[in-house]
Amino acid sequence: MKEFFEGIGKIAYEGPKSTNPLAFRYYNPDEIIGGKKMREQLKFALSYWHTMCGDGTDMFGRGTFVKTFGESEPMEVYKAKAYAAFELMDKLSVDYYCFHDRDIAPEAETLSESNSRLDEISDLLSDLMKKYDKKLLWGTANCFNHPRYMHGAGTAPNADVFAFAAAQIKKAIELTVKLGGKGYVFWGGREGYETLLNTDMGLELDNMARLMKMAVEYARSIGFDGDFYVEPKPKEPTKHQYDFDSATVIGFLRKNGLDKDFKLNIEANHATLAGHTFQHELRVARTEGMFGSIDANQGDMLIGWDTDQFPTNIYDTALCMYEVIKSGGFTNGGLNFDAKTRRGSFTPEDIVYAYIAGMDAFALGLRVAEKLIADGRIDSFVSDRYSSWNSGIGADIISGKAKMAELEKYALEKGEVAASCKSGRQEYLENVMNSIMFSL
Numbered sequence: 001m002k003e004f005f006e007g008i009g010k011i012a013y014e015g016p017k018s019t020n021p022l023a024f025r026y027y028n029p030d031e032i033i034g035g036k037k038m039r040e041q042l043k044f045a046l047s048y049w050h051t052m053c054g055d056g057t058d059m060f061g062r063g064t065f066v067k068t069f070g071e072s073e074p075m076e077v078y079k080a081k082a083y084a085a086f087e088l089m090d091k092l093s094v095d096y097y098c099f100h101d102r103d104i105a106p107e108a109e110t111l112s113e114s115n116s117r118l119d120e121i122s123d124l125l126s127d128l129m130k131k132y133d134k135k136l137l138w139g140t141a142n143c144f145n146h147p148r149y150m151h152g153a154g155t156a157p158n159a160d161v162f163a164f165a166a167a168q169i170k171k172a173i174e175l176t177v178k179l180g181g182k183g184y185v186f187w188g189g190r191e192g193y194e195t196l197l198n199t200d201m202g203l204e205l206d207n208m209a210r211l212m213k214m215a216v217e218y219a220r221s222i223g224f225d226g227d228f229y230v231e232p233k234p235k236e237p238t239k240h241q242y243d244f245d246s247a248t249v250i251g252f253l254r255k256n257g258l259d260k261d262f263k264l265n266i267e268a269n270h271a272t273l274a275g276h277t278f279q280h281e282l283r284v285a286r287t288e289g290m291f292g293s294i295d296a297n298q299g300d301m302l303i304g305w306d307t308d309q310f311p312t313n314i315y316d317t318a319l320c321m322y323e324v325i326k327s328g329g330f331t332n333g334g335l336n337f338d339a340k341t342r343r344g345s346f347t348p349e350d351i352v353y354a355y356i357a358g359m360d361a362f363a364l365g366l367r368v369a370e371k372l373i374a375d376g377r378i379d380s381f382v383s384d385r386y387s388s389w390n391s392g393i394g395a396d397i398i399s400g401k402a403k404m405a406e407l408e409k410y411a412l413e414k415g416e417v418a419a420s421c422k423s424g425r426q427e428y429l430e431n432v433m434n435s436i437m438f439s440l
């Protein structure tokens with residue numbers, strides 16, 4: 001069988017001291033950390049769009065990376081992508097993958113021909129999944145690339161476009177079910193607006209909810225028992241995306257009665273584009289019981305767009321894994337690398353180096369997060385900081401016993417309370433974090 005990542009063997013765990021560039025230093029898939037194998041704690045997934053399709057094209061230049069995998073006929077190219085994807089997952093010990101419909105098979109002239117192509121390639125994917133023992137983390141539909149979606153899909157001003165998007169999503173849900181995926185993602189694509197001068201925002205938002213409800217109803221009717229996800233993003237490609245951030249999405253889901261079927265797929269670079277930290281977005285989802293899955297990447301803080309870089313910042317991966325552990329770990333979700341190599345990193349080895357870097361960054365993040373929790377200093381500082389709510393007036397407020405009149409009486413009797421304030425100790429806590437990170 002043809003080898004696409006030639007000369008690269010199975011990437012082994014060699015421990016932190018290894019200088020072998022083609023080895024893991026922190027990711028040891030079957031090592032037990034926090035009571036579970038690392039591969040189950042992290043549930044790494046390959047993003048088909050960046051890894052198998054992205055060729056480095058940007059607004060100023062053509063692709064730098066040939067992703068035709070030695071073929072020229074469109075369907076043959078896409079079959080080769082499938083073989084290459086599974087070879088790569090096997091070599092990297094990545095257990096899951098994710099795709100948009102158009103990543104796995106090229107769109108044809110008609111919807112029915114596009115659908116038959118999807119049937120053909122998904123049969124191949126199904127065989128490869130069995131052969132390599134790999135799973136589908138989630139599926140989705142690309143309702144943003146084709147010109148028909150220039151004004152959006154579920155939020156398009158034109159009903160024909162909405163219907164076409166619904167047809168595409170129906171098929172993508174069928175594929176997800178066929179391949180045993182436990183997640184289905186709605187990322188806004190072009191669901192947003194450029195100017196309110198031509199936009200009926202209320203109708204667009206209601207229509208988006210209509211589309212999601214139809215999707216849930218249909219998916220459940222064909223046996224999908226996984227989670228739906230919305231992936232928040234504040235901008236790009238539209239100036240204002242409706243799924244701005246976690247808080248906005250949760251409000252939308254609750255308003256429309258979608259919160260039992262949907263959770264959030266949080267992407268690190270989308271969080272920072274919204275002016276939030278990655279951890280903030282995860283914490284909002286966790287606090288609201290809506291945490292589902294993660295698109296793991298990082299942005300460049302000096303750049304205002306979505307750079308989708310492989311994650312290497314351990315501070316962020318550690319605080320991310322802290323939130324994941326505190327959420328009870330992944331159930332149907334996982335860590336998808338929605339990340340691409342830089343335009344100048346255009347060789348097959350670069351893809352392997354990139355995944356090793358991202359996987360090791362998250363594996364180290366997991367190790368730090370477990371240590372942070374076992375150490376307990378930060379958690380106990382936080383619980384102590386809120387200890388006045390456990391008894392006395394605090395407990396009476398929480399139980400509902402103390403109302404405005406009782407609180408006024410309490411305050412009048414107590415007098416000035418500035419002395420009740422204690423230091424937030426931010427610098428001390430940041431130093432605790434550093435000491436835990438660097439004592440490994």
Ligand code: XUL
Nearest residue numbers: 140187231267295306338
């Ligand atoms: C775009 C993005 C998407 C979603 C899936 O910014 O993150 O690739 O993850 O549609």
Ligand code: CO
Nearest residue numbers: 231267295338
């Ligand atoms: Co994403």
